[in-house]
Amino acid sequence: MKSAFLTEPRNIEIRETGMPVVKAYEVLVRIAYCGICTLEQRLYDGQRSIGYPIVPGHEASGTVVSVGSEVIGPIKPGDHVVLDLVNRCHVCPACLSGNSNLCESRYAKGQQVLGAFSTYMAVKPQQIQVIPPSLPLEQAAFAEPLSCCIRSLRKVGASLGQTLLICGAGTMGLLHLKVALAIGVRVIVSDIDGKRLEDAARMGADLVVNPSDIVAFRDSVRKATDARGVECAIVTSCAPSAASSALEVLAPGGKLNIYTSYGDKPPLPVDMHTIHRNEYMITGSEGRNESDFFCAVRALAYGKIVVDDLISNIYPLDEVGAALEKALAGNVYRVLLEMQGT
Ligand SMILES: [Zn+2]
Numbered sequence: 001m002k003s004a005f006l007t008e009p010r011n012i013e014i015r016e017t018g019m020p021v022v023k024a025y026e027v028l029v030r031i032a033y034c035g036i037c038t039l040e041q042r043l044y045d046g047q048r049s050i051g052y053p054i055v056p057g058h059e060a061s062g063t064v065v066s067v068g069s070e071v072i073g074p075i076k077p078g079d080h081v082v083l084d085l086v087n088r089c090h091v092c093p094a095c096l097s098g099n100s101n102l103c104e105s106r107y108a109k110g111q112q113v114l115g116a117f118s119t120y121m122a123v124k125p126q127q128i129q130v131i132p133p134s135l136p137l138e139q140a141a142f143a144e145p146l147s148c149c150i151r152s153l154r155k156v157g158a159s160l161g162q163t164l165l166i167c168g169a170g171t172m173g174l175l176h177l178k179v180a181l182a183i184g185v186r187v188i189v190s191d192i193d194g195k196r197l198e199d200a201a202r203m204g205a206d207l208v209v210n211p212s213d214i215v216a217f218r219d220s221v222r223k224a225t226d227a228r229g230v231e232c233a234i235v236t237s238c239a240p241s242a243a244s245s246a247l248e249v250l251a252p253g254g255k256l257n258i259y260t261s262y263g264d265k266p267p268l269p270v271d272m273h274t275i276h277r278n279e280y281m282i283t284g285s286e287g288r289n290e291s292d293f294f295c296a297v298r299a300l301a302y303g304k305i306v307v308d309d310l311i312s313n314i315y316p317l318d319e320v321g322a323a324l325e326k327a328l329a330g331n332v333y334r335v336l337l338e339m340q341g342t
């Protein structure tokens, strides 16, 4: 089998390795596709490091090859699956209170959360979910990012009859758009990139606005919301101006979710008095729990969320370096790696 090892920033190489030893309580999966997420891009360009050498990859789909003797449940060879590689301990207060995305052991040594830039992986049964064969495996690779968007929208409680502002029309912004539309929310998308706004409009956004001119931005959002502003806003762009633009148009009682991660630690661009007077609820969301992931898998399987227009390029595993450079170039949506046939 093959894996792509990142040995230092901007140096990733394919190595032949032995097949994983599959323990009795594990499942062997032949990986089909893996998306290149922001995390992989940051690991590759050196903005973030979790040690070397490392095999990146956490947005994967594949097929079950074999099932260990102690695995209980309906998983069988030939099943198409998606991978949710976070290892949740199920015994810490975060896990026991329904927030297993914040599992206190999720970064502990040996907790495998990456590794899917590989042709095969041995995983625990709770790290996979079975999908119907009708769902293309390249679209199934979106289950992980989609589940994070579902968590984000649950955090702000976006619902029918409300207007949501999504700041940033990259892959994650547009995935938020698809989920919000599927649950009947009216959506305004903002971005400084005209092409991305066009794509958002084509994908069904009710209004697209460029926040470069903040006065014009505020006016158009206010006009679209009877001068009240939006009930909820989600920040998917790490430009600090994205969060400030959201706060410009948040209605009294509004909810704001900081979805994006940041390379540094910018302060919240709002004063405490304004939060008090408007009863703003400001929250963050990171990752997803099992329920978010299950919901994402179902939404994809039922055709309620269709993501084929968010796949910009598919590269064979052997061209992983070129694929990462392409993803980093910034003018694309998801770049996927295809693991087989390489
Ligand atoms: Zn991801």
Ligand SMILES: [Zn+2]
Pocket (backbone or CB within 6 Å): 088, 089, 090, 091, 092, 093, 094, 095, 096, 100, 102, 103, 104, 105
């Ligand atoms: Zn835990």
